[in-house]
Amino acid sequence: MTCNIFTLLYPLVSVTDFKWDSGPKTSPKDLIVVIIIVVVIVAVLLFINSRRGSSAGKKSSAAVTPGAGVFSIFAFHRIARSLGLDHEQTKMLDYVFKTDQVVDPERSVKTPSLLDRHFRRAYRVLEQTQGHENETQHRIGVLFSTRNIIENSVLEGMTSTRQIRDDTKFTIVANKDKIDVNVISTKGENIDVESPKNVLGSQIKIQKGTKLNVLFFDKSNKGFSFETRVIGYTTRQGHPTMQIAHSNQLRFLSQRRFRRKQTSVACSMYLVTVEGSGKKQRLIADKRKLQGSIADISVGGCSIKTMIPIQVGARFKLEFMLCDLNLVALGQVLRTNRTGVNTIIHMKFLKLTLKSMNIINSFVYEYSQE
Numbered sequence: 044m045t046c047n048i049f050t051l052l053y054p055l056v057s058v059t060d061f062k063w064d065s066g067p068k069t070s071p072k073d074l075i076v077v078i079i080i081v082v083v084i085v086a087v088l089l090f091i092n093s094r095r096g097s098s099a100g101k102k103s104s105a106a107v108t109p110g111a112g113v114f115s116i117f118a119f120h121r122i123a124r125s126l127g128l129d130h131e132q133t134k135m136l137d138y139v140f141k142t143d144q145v146v147d148p149e150r151s152v153k154t155p156s157l158l159d160r161h162f163r164r165a166y167r168v169l170e171q172t173q174g175h176e177n178e179t180q181h182r183i184g185v186l187f188s189t190r191n192i193i194e195n196s197v198l199e200g201m202t203s204t205r206q207i208r209d210d211t212k213f214t215i216v217a218n219k220d221k222i223d224v225n226v227i228s229t230k231g232e233n234i235d236v237e238s239p240k241n242v243l244g245s246q247i248k249i250q251k252g253t254k255l256n257v258l259f260f261d262k263s264n265k266g267f268s269f270e271t272r273v274i275g276y277t278t279r280q281g282h283p284t285m286q287i288a289h290s291n292q293l294r295f296l297s298q299r300r301f302r303r304k305q306t307s308v309a310c311s312m313y314l315v316t317v318e319g320s321g322k323k324q325r326l327i328a329d330k331r332k333l334q335g336s337i338a339d340i341s342v343g344g345c346s347i348k349t350m351i352p353i354q355v356g357a358r359f360k361l362e363f364m365l366c367d368l369n370l371v372a373l374g375q376v377l378r379t380n381r382t383g384v385n386t387i388i389h390m391k392f393l394k395l396t397l398k399s400m401n402i403i404n405s406f407v408y409e410y411s412q413e
Contacts, residue, residue, distance in 0.1 A: 238283035244383035264299035303341035310363035344391035
């Protein structure tokens with residue numbers, strides 16, 4: 044700062060005709076007085092500005108909006124770098140925080156519910172912005188890519204099965220068999236899950252005391268596993284239920300690339316074949332319509348429940364409705380497994396428009412809901 048003292052004083056020197064080479068000479072004592080006056084003025088201005096910032100912080104629900112002060116700017120960009128955001132995503136995060144008047148960006152980043160509140164508000168503002176459709180969809184796409192990167196960067200997860208949400212899907216491994224069941228409730232001494240069924244849809248009675256290995260993904264796409272045992276069986280809301288023991292030893296396994304959401308959405312599938320080769324290659328959709336129901340979805344793909352046997356590697360044109368809008372996607376079957384009389388198809392999306400991706404993300408993150 045000492046190298047800029049003359050620059051700060053220069054306007055004041057000009058006004059008072061203070062010259063180095065000509066005119067009346069100024070004594071060192073006068074120069075010291077001028078410097079002291081300027082320093083006092085700067086200190087007073089800084090004090091007033093800090094008081095205003097403190098008052099604004101008390102009136103707000105969060106604590107220093109990015110851009111409101113030097114330190115908040117440094118803190119914001121440090122957070123953005125640590126998350127691995129590119130330039131465009133950093134600008135979007137800044138826009139999100141300013142839109143919701145965030146004052147403590149670090150706290151928001153580490154609190155998923157708070158972060159979703161900020162992003163939800165920014166999404167709705169962008170959605171209502173008047174302008175070119177392609178530009179709007181691009182900005183919404185950047186918003187969701189930013190949110191997804193933050194979610195995959197923050198690895199703070201659960202440590203106990205008591206933190207698991209109801210309706211989470213468990214994959215139970217018992218005697219080398221993998222069985223998918225939904226969690227009914229984790230509130231209580233035990234975990235209540237759907238009573239497992241075989242490929243024919245008949246209830247399976249796993250012996251009491253049998254040790255199980257359970258795998259699941261939480262809402263933030265983080266995969267976990269834990270060991271447990273069968274406690275017994277009961278009935279809840281008229282449905283047979285298996286009870287398994289809680290665990291405080293969860294192991295982090297992996298993380299999905301995109302957040303997904305369980306649902307039940309009817310869909311139509313048309314088998315796609317490839318004709319020709321090279322530049323003349325064409326994708327032809329069969330006219331026969333196959334019916335199914337989407338069980339969960341993300342922008343990367345979906346799981347479909349159907350009664351029709353499907354081969355791994357097959358491509359399908361997929362039509363379905365989401366958020367009252369008709370969507371079309373090209374997908375490829377990665378794997379299948381049987382559950383009762385149904386086949387579960389795990390499909391990845393090969394082709395999806397940006398607008399369709401934004402609609403799926405708004406559904407998955409629940410930003411389109413009031």
